[in-house]
Amino acid sequence: MSFTEKILCTKSHEYILKGDTCTVGLTDYAIEQLGDIVFLELPEVGDEFSKGDTFANIESVKAASEIYMPISGKIVEVNSALVDAPESLNDDCYENGWLVKVEPTAGEDEYADLLTYADYKEELE
């Protein structure tokens, strides 16, 4: 199963890979739309967010954007290597380009409005 077959996506272009700790990042469509990534700001381990909260900031040459939590949760790991090399997101936003790992703090119903990657792509058309 490819990475994108395992993820769920938000309409604001975040993805989440479900697990005991969930992996959260930005979809390839989001990265493509942003263009050359030049800045990334990630939260700290231990920070807690509700679904929909801004938890990170990303900037391309052109503009600054906020990244939102797809579910409620506590940050257990951040991909700090990316902060020093945000441009690598342009090559890979999945396997090595995840942003944070999250311990969910709310129920399964928070996944109800998330889309499979295939449905997400369809929604974009």
Place this chain on the structure above:
Amino acid sequence: MVKHTYLHDKHVKLGAKMVDFAGWHMPVQYSSIIEEHKTVRENVGLFDVSHMGEVFVSGKDATVFLNKIVPQDITKLDYEKAVYCQLPNQNGGLIDDLIIYKLGIENYLVICNASRIDEDLNWIVRNKRGMDVKIDNQSHNYSLLAIQGPKAIDLVRKMGYNIENQKSFTIKPAVIEGVKLLASRTGYTGEDGFELLVENEYSEFLWDKILEKGEEFGIKPIGLGARDTLRLEAALHLYGNDLDEDTTPIEAGLSWSVPKDKISDYNGKEVIMNQIANGVSKKLVGLEMLDRNIARHGYDVYFNGEKAGHVTSGCVSPSTGKNIALAYVKNNKEICTGAIIQVMIREKLHDAKVVKRPFVEKRNRV
């Protein structure tokens, strides 16, 4: 209705990401802004800037009229010369910034910003009352192609154009690849190059020819994204960001384009001359961020814990890797001479140093 330039289909076919800009559907990037930027700094790039406005001004009073609406002294403008100037209102605030070209006796071309063409025309018509002047907005009939970069001259020469007697900031009627056009040695990148004003129907042919002949020089089409980072590195003002109706040319650091000895009166002259004599309260400065954060348009600037101004343009400089910005700050000697100030970015203060403009060396002085 969003407008298309005559080259719109070319951009789409080249796979450009298209955006709405000043009422036009324009290419923001073809491949990558950073890559396109470096192409212009190292080789040569081709821009479609047909959204810009072209207004021909002619008639018995053309010189007197233009002299009344801009601070530059148009009576001193020689045949085939271009001059950068501004269109101030009565308070010295800027309606637009322009380039005026002298094409002949009482015959001028004014190139203005796409976003301001309506305001410019309104203002021009209001100011021409009683004068023998013909204002002919030809924006819809002309395309403008810019060839910019250190290899631009080699390319234009390769296309059979003899540039030997055409200096920077001049315009000449020319025939390039069999196309009659106006060739202007100007640009908006800090590099040497040409802007070619051509009738719409020849623009596609010329675009293809330039890309074909430019191949050996490493030419690439360049979008508005790189146009913005290139002009910002060269500290060239962008109307709507760094210039507006509440900002005078003196505050904007454009005193070099305001002659002190011009005799004729012009809109805003009193305010502008008073600022030259007595100083300004705000001033445009260059900033270099001291961390990875990027200052963007609208962010507040602080000095010693107090609000001291705001950022008008900011980006990562693809040439230097530094994060650069332009900002208006209180005109206080301590701030303006290399102070460390702070920019409020996402509710946190980040250090930046006040630095000299431009951020890269300009290479368009010939």
